[in-house]
Amino acid sequence: xxxxxxxxxxxxxxxxxxxxxxxxxxxxxxxxxxxxxxxxxxxxxxxxxxxxxxxxxxxxxxxxxxxxxxxxxxxxxxxxxxxxxxxxxxxxxxxxxxxxxxxxxxxxxxxxxxxxxxxxxxxxxxxxxxxxxxxxxxxxxxxxxxxxxxxxxxxxxxxxxxxxxxxxxxxxxxxxxxxxxxxxxxxxxxxxxxxxxxxxxxxxxxxxxxxxxxxxxxxxxxxxxxxxxxxxxxxxxxxxxxxxxxxxxxxxxxxxxxxxxxxxxxxxxxxxxxxxxxxxxxxxxxxxxxxxxxxxxxxxxxxxxxxxxxxxxxxxxxxxxxxxxxxxxxxxxxxxxxxxxxxxxxxxxxxxxxxxxxxxxxxxxxxxxxxxxxxxxxxxxxxxxxxxxxxxxxxxxxxxxxxxxxxxxxxxxxxxxxxxxxxxxxxxxxxxxxxxxxxxxxxxxxxxxxxx
Numbered sequence: 055x056x057x058x059x060x061x062x063x064x065x066x067x068x069x070x071x072x073x074x075x076x077x078x079x080x081x082x083x084x085x086x087x088x089x090x091x092x093x094x095x096x097x098x099x100x101x102x103x104x105x106x107x108x109x110x111x112x113x114x115x116x117x118x119x120x121x122x123x124x125x126x127x128x129x130x131x132x133x134x135x136x137x138x139x140x141x142x143x144x145x146x147x148x149x150x151x152x153x154x155x156x157x158x159x160x161x162x163x164x165x166x167x168x169x170x171x172x173x174x175x176x177x178x179x180x181x182x183x184x185x186x187x188x189x190x191x192x193x194x195x196x197x198x199x200x201x202x203x204x205x206x207x208x209x210x211x212x213x214x215x216x217x218x219x220x221x222x223x224x225x226x227x228x229x230x231x232x233x234x235x236x237x238x239x240x241x242x243x244x245x246x247x248x249x250x251x252x253x254x255x256x257x258x259x260x261x262x263x264x265x266x267x268x269x270x271x272x273x274x275x276x277x278x279x280x281x282x283x284x285x286x287x288x289x290x291x292x293x294x295x296x297x298x299x300x301x302x303x304x305x306x307x308x309x310x311x312x313x314x315x316x317x318x319x320x321x322x323x324x325x326x327x328x329x330x331x332x333x334x335x336x337x338x339x340x341x342x343x344x345x346x347x348x349x350x351x352x353x354x355x356x357x358x359x360x361x362x363x364x365x366x367x368x369x370x371x372x373x374x375x376x377x378x379x380x381x382x383x384x385x386x387x388x389x390x391x392x393x394x395x396x397x398x399x400x401x402x403x404x405x406x407x408x409x410x411x412x413x414x415x416x417x418x419x420x421x422x423x424x425x426x427x428x429x430x431x432x433x434x435x436x437x438x439x440x441x442x443x444x445x446x447x448x449x450x451x452x453x454x455x456x457x458x459x460x461x462x463x464x465x466x467x468x469x470x471x472x473x474x475x476x477x478x479x480x481x482x483x484x485x486x487x488x489x490x491x492x493x494x495x496x497x498x499x500x501x502x503x504x505x506x
Contacts, residue, residue: 057373063484067111072490073466075466078321080441082440082441082442082443083441083442083443083444084233084444084445085448086232088392095209095444099354100125100462100464101126101127102126102127102167102168102461103166103459104120104127104128104167105129105130105132105157105160105163105166106128106131106142106171106175107131107132107160107170107171107172108132108138108142108177108195109131109138109139109142109145109172110133110135110170110172110449112195113133113140113143113170113172113173113195114299116172116193116454117131117142117170118470119148119450119451120144120454122449123451123454123455126232126458128142128146129151129152129163129165129166130151130152130153130159130160130166131146131152131153131188132154132156132157133153133155133293134275134276135270135294136274136275137157137269142344143182155279156278158184160326161184162188164411167190167191167461168190168191168193168277168457168458169185169190169191169192170396170454171185171192171193171194172196172222172302173301174193174304175199175200175297175299175304175305175309176200176282176284176303176304178194178199178200178208178305179199179200179205179208180282182194182208182212183207183331185217186208186211186212186215189459190217191218191219191474193219193221193222193289193454194205194219194220194221194474194478195221195222196221196223196317196474196482197221197305197308197309197477197478198471198474198477199475199478199482200304200305201482202501202502203412205475205479205482206475206501208471208475209472209475212470212471218457218460218464218470219474220460220467220469220474221470221477221478222442222450223314223317223318223469223474223477224447224450224452224467225317225321225448226317226468227448227452227455227468228445228449228452229445229447229452230387230447231321232327233323233392233444234385234387234392235321235322235323237385237392237394238322238323238324238378238385239324241382242382243379243380243382243384244380245380245381245384247379247381248361248362248363248379249360249361249364249378249379250375250376250377250379251312251319251363251364251375251376251377252365252373252374253312253314253372254365254366254367254368254369254372254373255367255368259313260371261341261368262298262368263341264296265295266291266292266294266296267396270291270294270295270491272289272290277289277294279466284302284303285302286337296345299343299345299347300345300346301347301485301489304347304349305478305481305482306347306351306485307347307348307350307351307366307367308351308366308481308482308484308485309478309481311366311415312351312463312480312484313477313478313480313481314448315374315376316362316364316388316477316480317469317473317474317477318447319362320473320476322378322385322387323378325357326472327357327358327480327494328476328496329355329356329357329362329480329483330355330357330358330359331356331493331494332355332483332484332486332487332494333487333490333492334351334352334354334484334485335351336349336351336485337349337350339459340368340369341368345501348488349368349396350366351364351365351366351484351488355484356479357485375388376388381397383395383396383397385396387447389446389447390444390445390446391441391442391443391444392441392442393440393441394439394440394442395437396437396438403429404423404424405423408420425497431452453469456468479496479503483496483503490505493505
C-alpha cells in the first residue's frame with residue numbers, strides 16, 4: 055500500500071478521533087498527525103528556507119519529505135559527489151538550485167533558516183558543531199555521533215549557541231509511539247519490568263551492499279575530503295557507498311537500526327539517560343565482504359535495573375518489534391500497530407498444583423476456590439486484546455515537521471541533542487562491548503565507557 059492510499063485508509067476507517075482507549079473495541083485507528091498549513095494567512099515567519107548537506111540515499115528521502123511539507127523551501131544543497139547536485143535539482147524541480155561541494159557556503163548564507171544533514175556518521179559532529187557555531191539550527195540524521203566524545207561536543211555546541219538540534223530517529227514523532235507513551239504513562243501495563251527490541255533483514259540491500267554510482271570517480275567526488283581524518287586509502291567506490299560496513303566511518307547495525315528502536319523506547323517510557331551497562335555478542339556470519347562491523351548483534355542493556363534485550367541482524371528477516379512487559383500486561387508495538395494485552399496477574403481458575411492433592415482434598419480445594427472467587431466452573435472470565443493501527447512509525451514527515459515548528463517557535467523539542475546523545479551512547483556501548491568481548495559500563499563522572 056503506498057503512502058497516500060494508506061493515509062486515506064487510516065483516515066476513513068478511524069473509529070475514534072485521537073484513538074482514545076475504548077476497552078470494547080477490537081481495533082482502533084489513530085488519526086495521522088496533521089502537517090497542514092497555518093490556519094491564518096501565511097507570512098514571512100511561516101516559511102522555512104533550508105539548506106541540505108548530503109543528498110545520498112537517506113538525504114534524498116529527507117529532502118523529498120521536507121519539500122512535501124507546507125512552507126518548506128530548499129535554497130541550497132551541498133555534497134562531495136557532483137552526481138547528487140544533479141539529484142538535488144531534480145528533487146526540488148529547480149534547475150538553478152545552488153549546489154556546492156563546500157557546505158560552509160550554506161552556513162554563511164543569511165537567507166537560510168536551518169540545515170538538514172544526512173551525511174555518514176563520522177561527519178556528524180563536524181557538520182553539527184559548524185552549523186551551531188554559524189547560528190544555524192540543524193536536523194541531523196541518526197545516530198547523533200560516531201564516538202562518545204563527539205556526542206558531548208555536539209551537545210555543548212547546541213547549548214552554547216542556543217540552537218535547535220533534532221536527531222533523525224523519526225519514530226519519536228510518530229502517532230504510534232505517542233499512543234504507546236500515553237498508554238504506559240496511564241498505567242496500562244504497570245511499571246515496565248523488561249523490554250525486548252528486535253529487527254531483522256535478509257537481502258544484500260538490507261546488509262548495506264549498495265551499488266555505487268556507475269560514474270563515481272575522483273573527478274566527480276572529492277575523495278580526500280570525504281575521508282576526513284580516517285586512514286588515507288586509494289579511491290574506493292564501495293567504501294563510499296557502503297560506509298556503514300566499516301567502523302572507521304559508521305556505527306554498524308547499532309547506529310543504523312538499534313538507535314531507532316532505542317529512541318522510540320526512551321520516548322515511550324519517558325527515560326532520557328544512557329544505560330548503566332551493556333554486554334554484546336554477535337559476529338560476521340554471512341556478509342563476508344571485507345566489513346569489520348557485525349551482521350548480527352545481540353545486546354543486553356541495564357537501564358537503572360530494567361533489562362532491555364536487543365537483537366539486530368542482516369541474515370534473516372524478522373518482525374520489527376518493541377515489546378514492553380509489565381505486571382498488568384503487554385504493549386507489543388510494530389511499524390503499523392500497537393497490540394495491548396491486559397493481564398490481571400491473578401489466578402482465574404484453581405491452581406493446577408492441586409493435581410498433587412489426594413482426590414478428596416483436591417475436590418474440596420476446587421469447590422472452596424470457586425466459592426471464594428464467585429466464579430462458576432466453566433464460566434472463567436475472558437480476556438481481550440486491543441489493537442491500535444496507525445501510520446508508518448518510520449514516516450519522516452512528522453519528524454521533519456516537529457523540527458521546522460521548533461525552529462519557528464523556539465520551543466523545546468523532544469529529540470534534542472541531549473536525548474540524541476543518550477541514545478547514541480547506548481549504541482557506542484553495544485559496539486564497545488562487541489569489540490572488547492566483555493561487559494562494559496557507563497561512567498557518568500568521566501563520560502566514558504569502562505570495563506569495570
